[in-house]
Amino acid sequence: MDWFPLYNSIRIAAVSTVLVFFLGIFAAQAIAKLPRLVKGVLDVVLTLPLVLPPTVVGWLLLLALGPRRPLGGWFLETFGLRLTMTWQSGVFAAVAVSFPLMYRTARGAFESFDQTLAQAGRTLGLGNAYIFWRIQMPVCRQGILAGTVLAFARALGEYGATSMLAGYTPGRTATVSTTVYQLWRTGQDGLALRWVLVNLGISAAVLLAVNLLERREGRSWP
Amino acid sequence: MALTVQLQKRYGDFLLDVNFTVENGEALALLGASGCGKSTTLKCIAGIDRPDRGRIELDSRVLFDSEAGIDLPPQKRRVGLLFQSYALFPNMTVERNVAVCLGRLDQRRRRERTAELLALLRLEEQAALYPRQLSGGQQQRAALARILAAEPRALLLDEPFSSLDSFLKWQLEQELREILGRFSGPVVWVSHDQGESRRNCPRVCVLENGRSAPVTDMAELMTNPGTVSAARLSGCQNYVSIRPGPAPGLVEVPDWGLTLRAAAPWREGVTTLGLRADRVRPEEAEEANAFPCQVVRVVEDGTSLLAALCPEAAPPGAPLLWMELPKDVWAALPDHARLLVAVRPEDLMLLNE
Numbered sequence: 001m002d003w004f005p006l007y008n009s010i011r012i013a014a015v016s017t018v019l020v021f022f023l024g025i026f027a028a029q030a031i032a033k034l035p036r037l038v039k040g041v042l043d044v045v046l047t048l049p050l051v052l053p054p055t056v057v058g059w060l061l062l063l064a065l066g067p068r069r070p071l072g073g074w075f076l077e078t079f080g081l082r083l084t085m086t087w088q089s090g091v092f093a094a095v096a097v098s099f100p101l102m103y104r105t106a107r108g109a110f111e112s113f114d115q116t117l118a119q120a121g122r123t124l125g126l127g128n129a130y131i132f133w134r135i136q137m138p139v140c141r142q143g144i145l146a147g148t149v150l151a152f153a154r155a156l157g158e159y160g161a162t163s164m165l166a167g168y169t170p171g172r173t174a175t176v177s178t179t180v181y182q183l184w185r186t187g188q189d190g191l192a193l194r195w196v197l198v199n200l201g202i203s204a205a206v207l208l209a210v211n212l213l214e215r216r217e218g219r220s221w222p
Numbered sequence: 223m224a225l226t227v228q229l230q231k232r233y234g235d236f237l238l239d240v241n242f243t244v245e246n247g248e249a250l251a252l253l254g255a256s257g258c259g260k261s262t263t264l265k266c267i268a269g270i271d272r273p274d275r276g277r278i279e280l281d282s283r284v285l286f287d288s289e290a291g292i293d294l295p296p297q298k299r300r301v302g303l304l305f306q307s308y309a310l311f312p313n314m315t316v317e318r319n320v321a322v323c324l325g326r327l328d329q330r331r332r333r334e335r336t337a338e339l340l341a342l343l344r345l346e347e348q349a350a351l352y353p354r355q356l357s358g359g360q361q362q363r364a365a366l367a368r369i370l371a372a373e374p375r376a377l378l379l380d381e382p383f384s385s386l387d388s389f390l391k392w393q394l395e396q397e398l399r400e401i402l403g404r405f406s407g408p409v410v411w412v413s414h415d416q417g418e419s420r421r422n423c424p425r426v427c428v429l430e431n432g433r434s435a436p437v438t439d440m441a442e443l444m445t446n447p448g449t450v451s452a453a454r455l456s457g458c459q460n461y462v463s464i465r466p467g468p469a470p471g472l473v474e475v476p477d478w479g480l481t482l483r484a485a486a487p488w489r490e491g492v493t494t495l496g497l498r499a500d501r502v503r504p505e506e507a508e509e510a511n512a513f514p515c516q517v518v519r520v521v522e523d524g525t526s527l528l529a530a531l532c533p534e535a536a537p538p539g540a541p542l543l544w545m546e547l548p549k550d551v552w553a554a555l556p557d558h559a560r561l562l563v564a565v566r567p568e569d570l571m572l573l574n575e
Contacts, residue, residue: 123303
């Protein structure tokens with residue numbers, strides 16, 4: 001059995017989770033400070049990929065990143081890099097679909113953060129960056145971790161947008177989910193079952209991790 | 223060298239308009255009903271809320287000036303604010319909560335100063351504990367240690383005892399007073415408890431509907447509050463409408479069917495007579511302002527006692543007159559159904575609406 005799809009899936013999920021972690025936190029923090037109307041509109045836009053069919057997200061991404069499209073074309077001309085049909089394209093797809101999970105959980109955690117802690121920190125002379133990373137993030141860390149795990153899980157299971165952006169090239173862009181589809185399509189049920197079991201194992205581990213994190217909620221500091 | 227505050231802030235129909243000055247080493251009570259803008263005033267001084275207009279100055283440093291476009295960030299104001307909830311960082315031990323506010327010192331000095339502050343506030347044994355493991359009083363001391371670590375030039379206390387059990391308050395009040403006694407800058411103490419501010423602050427600024435009255439001595443507020451709401455905040459219990467009497471120095475109380483002698487002269491706009499319950503006494507010798515009353519009910523309050531009285535000349539439906547006196551004095555009275563009471567002319571407070 002060729003383990004490349006598992007390696008590729010984890011590679012895509014890991015890279016996209018790192019990106020989504022910072023993007024989601026940044027968006028959650030920035031949007032919390034905006035006026036209500038702007039906040040409402042941006043919130044809808046940023047959450048949309050969560051409810052849109054992944055194929056629609058994939059189609060929209062191709063509209064921007066395709067080799068004959070503005071962004072994709074510019075990249076190809078300037079750097080000689082294709083933004084589609086590579087394993088990195090899988091990262092774009094995974095970021096797009098898992099971002100809303102990180103953004104929404106982070107926003108929820110930040111909203112329940114007691115602002116008087118930040119205010120107290122400022123009157124005590126602590127810098128805003130210190131307050132954010134050393135007080136707000138640790139206090140909200142349960143929610144942030146849960147969001148990160150969910151985003152990772154979503155990125156790992158991504159199929160629709162990935163198959164459109166990265167396609168299925170064995171040994172280059174194949175992921176666990178695209179491999180299962182390919183094996184089923186070509187009638188290799190036995191091999192498909194093995195990948196299905198691998199997938200089930202990973203998903204169960206992720207859910208277990210989320211549950212453990214939630215159970216520790218409120219018991220972080222005595 | 224002092225804290226001068228002059229600020230205006232509008233919330234919809236509500237206008238906060240506060241003006242006061244606190245000298246160094248002086249404690250000013252900011253007294254007002256809840257929701258009148260006391261906490262907001264403190265937040266504006268500390269820089270975590272912004273006034274629409276005004277000027278805030280501390281030790282001749284301008285913290286905020288809307289006309290000059292000055293608005294120092296809270297980090298640069300050097301104003302210590304003790305939050306109602308204390309706002310200790312829950313993810314840090316007591317020691318760390320104090321140490322993070324000493325970032326300007328090198329490691330060794332930082333450790334020494336942290337130990338000094340923990341000793342000063344008797345928190346050595348709690349140094350390694352997290353805020354959630356502390357009692358309310360310990361949390362307050364930890365919050366004070368942290369504020370002192372930042373070396374503020376002014377201290378603002380936002381209802382320092384509101385989140386504590388009442389039986390703890392007395393002890394903690396003494397401790398807080400001791401700590402404040404060593405602080406050389408101006409102190410603003412927000413409270414809705416007139417007893418608490420009376421005991422701790424010689425000067426007082428009353429906030430009514432968001433507007434501050436001129437700063438006065440606490441003693442002046444107790445004897446001559448001037449307005450009904452200031453009298454309420456000073457703890458006065460009895461209010462009844464009055465009009466000028468037939469001769470100078472006399473006031474008429476139609477609701478009680480009485481004409482009383484007042485030491486204060488009548489002034490324009492007076493509508494109400496305020497009488498403190500502990501200034502109403504059983505008559506001893508023949509004196510002015512004595513009148514008979516029926517006892518309507520009696521409420522025991524620890525070692526003292528509150529009697530609700532109805533002046534005999536009062537028409538039906540008149541407001542009751544509350545009298546407060548020690549229980550043993552009450553027990554010694556010959557008649558507990560009917561009393562002859564008296565008020566001294568200087569205890570009559572003439573109040574504007």
